[in-house]
Amino acid sequence: MNFTTLRAQLAQFPHLALANYPTPLEPLPRFSKSIGANVWIKRDDNIGPGLGGNKTRKLEFLMAEAQRCGAHKVVTFGGLQSNHARITAAVARKLGIEPHLFYFEKRPRDFIGNLQLNTLLNAKMHFLPLAGDGRNDLQSINRLVRLFSRAMVGPSYFIPVGGHNALGCLGYVDCAAEIDVQVKSLGLENVIVVTAVGTGGTLAGLHAGSTLLDSPVRVIGIDVGKLWTKFPHDLAHLTGEITALLGERRTFAARDIPMIEDRYCGRKYGVPSQAGTDAIKRLAETEGIVLDPVYTGKAMAGLIDLVRRGFFKSDETVIFLHTGGAPGLFAFP
Structure with a gap:
């Protein structure tokens, strides 16, 4: 080609x-x-x-699909300092879509780094700590967050971790x-x-x-x-x-x-x-x-x-x- x-x-x-x-x-x-x-x-x-950051290249395709689907909310997840989550929130706000970010860790005491920027973007952050090795099972977490996305009120669009x-x-x-x-x-x-x-x-x-x-x-x-x-x-x-x-x-x-x-x-x-x-x-x-x-x-x-x-x-x-x-x-x- x-x-x-x-x-x-x-x-x-x-x-x-x-x-x-x-x-x-x-x-x-x-x-x-x-x-x-x-x-x-x-x-x-x-x-x-x-x-x-680099996730912008992926989101140019993923968020275009979210718009095509008529999504009012976009849902994704990542680690506490996830660049993917931060850029997803920024792009969503630029497009008038509400960002929901899931973190399978304890809510931190201080919101610093990317979390501080997520706060500035008024991203809806959800902290759901998982025990043991559960937080490392990305395939299972992808499925879990997709279920949360489907349960939300109003049309939503799920983006897997890292736009993967x-x-x-x-x-x-x-x-x-x-x-x-x-x-x-x-x-x-x-x-x-x-x-x-x-x-x-x-x-x-x-x-x-x-x-x-x-x-x-x-x-x-x-x-x-x-x-x-x-x-x-x-x-x-x-x-x-x-x-x-x-x-x-x-x-x-x-x-x-x-x-x-x-x-x-x-x-x-x-x-x-x-x-x-x-x-x-x-x-x-x-x-x-x-x-x-x-x-x-x-x-x-x-x-x-x-x-x-x-x-x-x-x-x-x-x-x-x-x-x-x-x-x-x-x-x-």
Whole structure:
């Protein structure tokens, strides 16, 4: 499938224009020198309302579908510092839709970081703590929140955690096409994209897009929390759903999914790691760009360590996908 055909396929789906594209692809000369690799950064941190971030790309498709369905309310969930929940609330308010955000944790004493922004947006936040490992069973929680959505008064639209479905992931199929064009126009070769992986939809969308375009750009995911028990299998299934939605039925096995490094999660999802904190400081000090402690900080720590371990070849160009999340910085001392 060529670029024109892919864009035509994407254009068949309802879509909102919430940001200006393409997002910049910028070199990081001082940072690159400090770690000994040729690193660029894709600035998806600056897109969309509510201080923005990568979930905007997914919500352009998901919220367009919510509007088409006549929804008066939108329902989703996430961790306490979920960027997805915050951006969903912001986009919903922009469209005149009431946002309902579910958190399966105790109501915190202080509303800081993303929770403070949710309050500013007057998002309806629901705290329903789950015991034991229940809060880590994302498939079951998705089903539970969907039930809450159906029980609400008035038409509502359910969005899975992280916008993690084939429709939402079309946003990152589009991003893969965008990166392919930018890489060619800049004359970059042997390109590897590194992205944080939470629920995995961004990675699946990028992989689906690159596969459909037969792009030479490779993708690596850095797991930030081990949120899925069968990650490669789940993402293989999702990637197949994405390509089918775009008119090409392909079967993906777990071995087809881009490498997912899971040694940089730290203690657990949502808790900063020391390596992540160090990576945040390094990029800020060398380039004046801010990462967050839950997602991009850990992913950048992974990138730095992969460089140290000699994973990248000297002639390879590494693109770090900055997915946003800076408000999360203010949730941790």
